Amino acid sequence: MSPMNVSIIGTGYVGTVTGACFAELGHNIICVDIDTEKVRQMNEGIPPIHEEGLPELLKKHAGVRLRATSDYNDAISDSDVTFICVGTPSDENGSIDLSIVRSASASIGKAIAEKGKRRGERRGAEKGGESDADRYHVVVVKSTVVPGTTDEVVAPIIRENSGDAGAVGIAMNPEFLREGKAVYDFMNPDKIVIGGDPRARDTVARLYENISCEITLTDTRTAEMIKYANNSFLATKISFANEIGNICKRLGIDVYEVMSAVGKDFRISEHFLNAGAGFGGSCFPKDVKALIGRASELGYDPLLLNAVIRVNEAQPMRMIELLTARVGEIRGRRIAVLGLAFKNETDDIREARSIPVIKELLNRGATVAAYDPLAVENMRKVFPNVSYCDSAKDALAGADACLIMTEWAEFGSLDQEFEEMLEVVVIDGRRMVSLDSDRGVYEGICW
Numbered sequence: 267m268s269p270m271n272v273s274i275i276g277t278g279y280v281g282t283v284t285g286a287c288f289a290e291l292g293h294n295i296i297c298v299d300i301d302t303e304k305v306r307q308m309n310e311g312i313p314p315i316h317e318e319g320l321p322e323l324l325k326k327h328a329g330v331r332l333r334a335t336s337d338y339n340d341a342i343s344d345s346d347v348t349f350i351c352v353g354t355p356s357d358e359n360g361s362i363d364l365s366i367v368r369s370a371s372a373s374i375g376k377a378i379a380e381k382g383k384r385r386g387e388r389r390g391a392e393k394g395g396e397s398d399a400d401r402y403h404v405v406v407v408k409s410t411v412v413p414g415t416t417d418e419v420v421a422p423i424i425r426e427n428s429g430d431a432g433a434v435g436i437a438m439n440p441e442f443l444r445e446g447k448a449v450y451d452f453m454n455p456d457k458i459v460i461g462g463d464p465r466a467r468d469t470v471a472r473l474y475e476n477i478s479c480e481i482t483l484t485d486t487r488t489a490e491m492i493k494y495a496n497n498s499f500l501a502t503k504i505s506f507a508n509e510i511g512n513i514c515k516r517l518g519i520d521v522y523e524v525m526s527a528v529g530k531d532f533r534i535s536e537h538f539l540n541a542g543a544g545f546g547g548s549c550f551p552k553d554v555k556a557l558i559g560r561a562s563e564l565g566y567d568p569l570l571l572n573a574v575i576r577v578n579e580a581q582p583m584r585m586i587e588l589l590t591a592r593v594g595e596i597r598g599r600r601i602a603v604l605g606l607a608f609k610n611e612t613d614d615i616r617e618a619r620s621i622p623v624i625k626e627l628l629n630r631g632a633t634v635a636a637y638d639p640l641a642v643e644n645m646r647k648v649f650p651n652v653s654y655c656d657s658a659k660d661a662l663a664g665a666d667a668c669l670i671m672t673e674w675a676e677f678g679s680l681d682q683e684f685e686e687m688l689e690v691v692v693i694d695g696r697r698m699v700s701l702d703s704d705r706g707v708y709e710g711i712c713w
């Protein structure tokens with residue numbers, strides 16, 4: 267495989283992992299971010315996010331096959347392929363906000379124009395010709411964008427800003443990594459999807475040559491839709507398990523026993539059937555809402571997807587209902603919240619189910635003592651007036667009740683620590699604890 271020169275726009279979860287893993291595959295990488303602190307960290311080989319395996323990769327490649335900059339011209343002029351990995355948040359209606367993608371696309375287009383100008387100056391000096399291959403630059407959308415965005419938004423902006431500086435190929439290559447296992451997932455994917463015209467697709471496919479995985483080659487709109495269908499289906503499985511769990515709870519049936527048998531059906535599979543406090547993270551809630559928004563624009567009311575979101579938004583409030591049913595008025599009570607990240611093995615709190623829970627506890631006048639192995643600093647920015655603790659034991663000390671919001675493995679081995687509470691009342695949103703009834707109250711959200 268011949269190494270390729272690649273620029274990565276946006277060094278968040280996806281951009282950092284993509285850059286580090288492509289460097290590991292032998293390519294030369296330049297990461298671009300408007301956040302100069304992230305650029306500094308990347309150049310020093312320090313990951314700006316927490317991801318298993320990332321520190322080792324950055325340490326190995328920073329300053330060798332990977333560098334970072336805030337200068338688009340610098341990055342584009344030294345690369346032939348550019349990945350857009352910037353955020354695509356929800357707007358106030360839940361639809362996709364493409365403003366960051368638009369601004370990154372304009373910057374890429376201008377930098378391609380500048381690259382063409384520099385090439386022209388060099389050619390003038392050297393009096394040589396320029397081949398089509400010299401001019402060819404592929405821009406790949408890796409950000410999750412609603413179907414039609416790559417062709418109808420990104421491509422025109424790039425072409426408008428790059429002028430006739432060169433042949434620009436446009437491709438779409440959605441990312442399916444799981445946060446916490448992102449490096450592993452990038453290097454061992456179960457699918458790689460590339461949308462675009464044959465030349466652009468083949469250029470992108472060459473980057474993945476050393477990864478053993480079938481590549482799905484398609485058009486950009488289908489590639490975009492595959493990502494939404496994928497995430498919407500996983501989110502649907504979780505809300506389905508939660509709905510069955512809410513019914514099981516009322517019937518006194520253990521939903522985990524039910525789903526364990528249901529998941530043995532090969533048509534269903536055992537994954538994403540864990541009933542609990544709902545899904546969070548930067549993808550599922552936002553992507554399902556973006557697809558709902560796009561469907562509504564097209565005049566279709568997506569009944570199932572709307573229900574997936576409604577079930578998910580109700581689950582955290584069920585934690586509060588179960589708590590008040592057990593302890594009554596919560597004003598002035600100390601409530602321990604164990605787990606802040608949206609899932610274990612990450613410091614990411616985006617759309618974490620702990621957020622609506624803490625908000626409601628504070629609104630009702632409770633004192634919140636919170637603990638998370640990684641996410642405290644991120645949550646401190648959202649709720650500065652929560653008392654953050656260094657251990658689960660400290661959070662439990664003197665608490666009137668405890669809510670478990672994230673599936674951190676360490677919560678599964680809590681035992682004597684519960685004796686630190688004023689009264690042992692544990693409401694479990696993640697099926698982490700088993701407590702005998704003679705030791706206090708243990709209540710699972712769906713079991």
Ligand SMILES: NC(=O)c1ccc[n+]([C@@H]2O[C@H](COP(=O)([O-])OP(=O)(O)OC[C@H]3O[C@@H](n4cnc5c(N)ncnc54)[C@H](O)[C@@H]3O)[C@@H](O)[C@H]2O)c1
Nearest residue numbers: 276277278279280299300301351352353354370409410441
């Ligand atoms: N996080 C995930 O697990 C995941 C998985 C698959 C797909 N995605 C998708 O990938 C995209 C990126 O997600 P993320 O979680 O990495 O986002 P993020 O918010 O962690 O990172 C985005 C980065 O882009 C930078 N940025 C913003 N504007 C910029 C600009 N104009 N030029 C250069 N950099 C700029 C930000 O400073 C930030 O570092 C989103 O569309 C998301 O839906 C995310």
